[in-house]
Amino acid sequence: MRARGAIPIRLVRLLRNLLFRRRVERDLDDEVLGTLALLIDEKMRAGMSEADATRLARLEPGSVESVKEAVRDARAGAQVETFVGDLRYGTRLLRRNPIFALTAVLSLAVGIGATTAIFTVANGLLLRAAVGVAEPDRLVDIVRTERGAGPGVSEISYPEYLEIRRRTTTLEDVFGYRYELDPVTMTVADQGASRVFANTVTANYFTVLRVSAAAGRLFDTGDGEAPGSSPVAVLSYQFWTRRFQSDPALIGQTIRLNDHPVTVVGIAREGFRGTGVLAADLWLPTAMIHVVRPEDGARLLTAHEAEWLMLGGRLRPGVSRAQASAEVEVIGRSLEREYPRASAPPAPPGVVIRERTAGTFDWSAEVASPIPYGLRTLAAGFLALLLALVSLVLAIACANLAGVLLGRATERRREIAVRVALGAGRRRVIRQLLTETMLLFALGGACGLLLARWITSLLVLLLPAFPLPVTVSVPLDLRVVGFSLGVSLVSALLSGLAPALQASRADVVSALKDESAMATDGRWLRNAFVAAQVALSFLLVATTGLLVQASERVSRVPRGFDSSNVEVASVDLSVAGYTEASGQAFLRTLIERVRALPGVETATLADRIPGPGARSLGSLTVPGVAPPDGQPSFLRTGCSWNQRILPRSASRLSRAATSPRAIGQAPSRWPLSTRRPRSCSGSERTPSASPSLRGLAARQERIGPGPSSCRWLRSSPT
Amino acid sequence: MPHERASLLQGTLDLLILKALSTGERHGLGVSRRIEQITDGMFAVQPGSLFPALHRLEEAGWLASRWEASEHNRRAKYYTLTRAGRRQLGEETAHWNRIALAIARALKA
Numbered sequence: 136m137r138a139r140g141a142i143p144i145r146l147v148r149l150l151r152n153l154l155f156r157r158r159v160e161r162d163l164d165d166e167v168l169g170t171l172a173l174l175i176d177e178k179m180r181a182g183m184s185e186a187d188a189t190r191l192a193r194l195e196p197g198s199v200e201s202v203k204e205a206v207r208d209a210r211a212g213a214q215v216e217t218f219v220g221d222l223r224y225g226t227r228l229l230r231r232n233p234i235f236a237l238t239a240v241l242s243l244a245v246g247i248g249a250t251t252a253i254f255t256v257a258n259g260l261l262l263r264a265a266v267g268v269a270e271p272d273r274l275v276d277i278v279r280t281e282r283g284a285g286p287g288v289s290e291i292s293y294p295e296y297l298e299i300r301r302r303t304t305t306l307e308d309v310f311g312y313r314y315e316l317d318p319v320t321m322t323v324a325d326q327g328a329s330r331v332f333a334n335t336v337t338a339n340y341f342t343v344l345r346v347s348a349a350a351g352r353l354f355d356t357g358d359g360e361a362p363g364s365s366p367v368a369v370l371s372y373q374f375w376t377r378r379f380q381s382d383p384a385l386i387g388q389t390i391r392l393n394d395h396p397v398t399v400v401g402i403a404r405e406g407f408r409g410t411g412v413l414a415a416d417l418w419l420p421t422a423m424i425h426v427v428r429p430e431d432g433a434r435l436l437t438a439h440e441a442e443w444l445m446l447g448g449r450l451r452p453g454v455s456r457a458q459a460s461a462e463v464e465v466i467g468r469s470l471e472r473e474y475p476r477a478s479a480p481p482a483p484p485g486v487v488i489r490e491r492t493a494g495t496f497d498w499s500a501e502v503a504s505p506i507p508y509g510l511r512t513l514a515a516g517f518l519a520l521l522l523a524l525v526s527l528v529l530a531i532a533c534a535n536l537a538g539v540l541l542g543r544a545t546e547r548r549r550e551i552a553v554r555v556a557l558g559a560g561r562r563r564v565i566r567q568l569l570t571e572t573m574l575l576f577a578l579g580g581a582c583g584l585l586l587a588r589w590i591t592s593l594l595v596l597l598l599p600a601f602p603l604p605v606t607v608s609v610p611l612d613l614r615v616v617g618f619s620l621g622v623s624l625v626s627a628l629l630s631g632l633a634p635a636l637q638a639s640r641a642d643v644v645s646a647l648k649d650e651s652a653m654a655t656d657g658r659w660l661r662n663a664f665v666a667a668q669v670a671l672s673f674l675l676v677a678t679t680g681l682l683v684q685a686s687e688r689v690s691r692v693p694r695g696f697d698s699s700n701v702e703v704a705s706v707d708l709s710v711a712g713y714t715e716a717s718g719q720a721f722l723r724t725l726i727e728r729v730r731a732l733p734g735v736e737t738a739t740l741a742d743r744i745p746g747p748g749a750r751s752l753g754s755l756t757v758p759g760v761a762p763p764d765g766q767p768s769f770l771r772t773g774c775s776w777n778q779r780i781l782p783r784s785a786s787r788l789s790r791a792a793t794s795p796r797a798i799g800q801a802p803s804r805w806p807l808s809t810r811r812p813r814s815c816s817g818s819e820r821t822p823s824a825s826p827s828l829r830g831l832a833a834r835q836e837r838i839g840p841g842p843s844s845c846r847w848l849r850s851s852p853t
Numbered sequence: 854m855p856h857e858r859a860s861l862l863q864g865t866l867d868l869l870i871l872k873a874l875s876t877g878e879r880h881g882l883g884v885s886r887r888i889e890q891i892t893d894g895m896f897a898v899q900p901g902s903l904f905p906a907l908h909r910l911e912e913a914g915w916l917a918s919r920w921e922a923s924e925h926n927r928r929a930k931y932y933t934l935t936r937a938g939r940r941q942l943g944e945e946t947a948h949w950n951r952i953a954l955a956i957a958r959a960l961k962a
């Protein structure tokens with residue numbers, strides 16, 4: 136029945152009512168009082184005395200205030216006004232009771248802050264593309280997953296990348312990058328050598344991601360894709376600042392990477408550290424893959440079997456991820472048909488090959504995020520567990536606050552009874568109490584958001600020292616703010632509703648007359664909140680205890696060797712320019728000298744430290760079997776035992792504090808640290824089959840620029 | 854003293870106000886008196902219902918108002934029907950007549 140043109144008029148009125156409140160109120164006052172005067176006039180004209188007329192006139196319309204109140208309720212924006220009024224009243228109450236307000240807000244801040252912090256990490260790792268790219272929502276990850284395979288990273292070959300890029304119509308462009316970083320020896324004129332981590336990316340990487348340059352230029356179409364044709368590199372902003380003190384003169388200079396001359400053409404914008412979780416120091420175009428992979432670089436650019444790229448793409452405007460995914464699936468299927476995989480050679484007797492990449496694959500386009508698609512379920516599961524745990528903290532805070540609010544409602548039943556006696560409906564009372572609770576939670580949520588910032592940066596700081604630089608950027612975006620707002624509102628409703636309902640049930644007469652009437656009424660509810668709080672706290676303590684125990688048990692799992700009193704250090708001799716031959720000689724001397732140290736029982740060298748997670752992903756040659764194309768087959772192996780392990784024992788190296796330093800500072804080289812294993816015999820693959828070992832392995836971490844220096848790290852289980 | 858002799862049927866208040874204003878500009882009390890007059894004293898609208906309704910109708914765009922000095926040098930708010938209000942009055946009258954007819958028929962049956 137309402138006229139259609141009414142909406143803009145009502146909107147204008149709403150704004151007027153809210154913005155010019157004072158004037159609107161004065162008009163209302165004039166109107167009601169004016170009517171009253173008219174009424175008095177009318178009665179006096181009928182022959183009444185002024186006093187009688189005034190008395191009757193005042194009686195007739197009910198109180199002036201109640202008329203005004205009725206008008207206010209009918210006015211546009213009445214809800215907003217009520218809300219603001221409730222909010223003002225709530226603020227006043229909180230200010231009158233600062234201790235309660237402070238404890239409530241703080242306990243909520245801890246709960247909301249912890250939940251938000253975990254969500255921020257999940258958001259940064261799983262739900263959004265890397266930081267520093269433009270229009271991240273239009274980026275997708277192109278993934279190939281093996282059907283039935285467990286969690287893992289599945290890569291795609293360079294020829295397949297070119298094909299997908301050529302055939303796609305739903306994606307603006309497709310880029311590729313290596314999931315792992317490669318350690319490279321960087322030599323800058325007269326400054327000595329240092330180890331840096333390079334990431335090989337396709338020449339269009341920065342263009343598709345729309346990353347801007349902080350200085351110079353990034354890779355562009357001018358950088359050729361033919362092997363060796365574009366000897367250029369782009370540095371990360373952080374590396375440029377840390378290693379070169381943001382020297383603008385570096386751009387255009389030629390540096391040497393693994394002895395190949397490469398020109399630094401530019402610096403990527405601040406904040407961009409690559410598309411994965413590993414933070415690259417510099418990027419090289421795929422055409423320069425031979426710099427990081429001298430042994431098989433050329434093959435990586437041509438062989439369909441050499442899978443080493445992670446792919447991503449940018450959706451064309453108006454194209455959905457599902458459409459792109461359908462197309463990627465079709466392209467992937469036809470690629471599988473056109474380039475069938477050579478079947479793996481039969482295993483020689485005595486060798487059991489557990490995994491081989493010859494299954495069926497699914498192709499799809501997934502939401503772009505730093506964690507590779509194959510590992511997301513794992514990461515999500517872990518984060519969900521953490522989120523559940525911190526939600527318990529929030530639930531405890533809520534139960535606690537609900538109990539306190541209930542107590543306060545009992546104290547305030549006189550006030551509530553007065554409100555009800557003055558004509559406030561039950562809904563109105565509940566609404567007011569809920570608004571007060573919301574205010575408390577909004578404050579808690581705001582503090583929680585600030586706390587979450589701090590907790591996330593603390594989490595990032597507490598990350599264990601990985602052998603590779605890891606980047607975890609956990610930006611605070613709209614989704615995170617929305618999450619903490621939602622969490623605050625829902626928990627406010629959950630913990631505020633019961634006390635509000637209880638309080639609004641106040642029996643006016645008994646509440647005004649008798650002090651203790653309702654105190655018994657809400658008691659069971661309050662007890663329930665206390666019980667819930669205790670139960671949740673117990674659950675939290677128990678779960679945490681179990682988790683701690685579980686992680687302890689994991690570290691105590693027998694590894695087939697005695698890890699007590701073992702110290703680990705690592706060296707990279709390639710940085711100091713050793714060759715394979717001179718490196719071997721150096722290592723022999725090194726190990727002999729370490730063994731001669733007082734307090735060292737024995738020492739040994741290893742390519743990789745045995746332990747959980749020490750799997751190598753690389754080439755495997757089986758002695759006596761020639762690979763079909765003359766190249767090692769790319770198999771994922773459980774091979775972590777291609778090291779030369781000397782089954783003698785050493786111990787108490789840690790106490791010989793000065794001696795390890797002597798080793799570390801010595802120039803060093805060779806395949807101790809992150810180099811890929813070259814060969815592995817099948818029988819050595821399971822750690823449990825290995826003889827008992829106590830010894831020393833070496834591991835190195837670079838600190839700052841300049842000649843190589845070492846920091847000694849304790850191995851984790853000691 | 855006129856009292857509320859019959860409770861206003863829901864929705865009829867708006868119609869009565871629109872009707873009372875169809876003959877010209879009035880202030881709040883004038884609207885109230887006019888309603889009493891045209892309903893033969895059947896309805897007396899209390900200010901507690903009248904003023905909220907006037908404000909609501911004004912916000913809906915059916916009434917316009919202006920301030921004018923009344924007899925005793927007081928400001929008084931005078932309401933008039935807008936064009937939309939007149940249309941609304943027509944619609945509501947037709948609607949009400951249909952209902953009244955239907956009820957009358959139902960009661961005769």
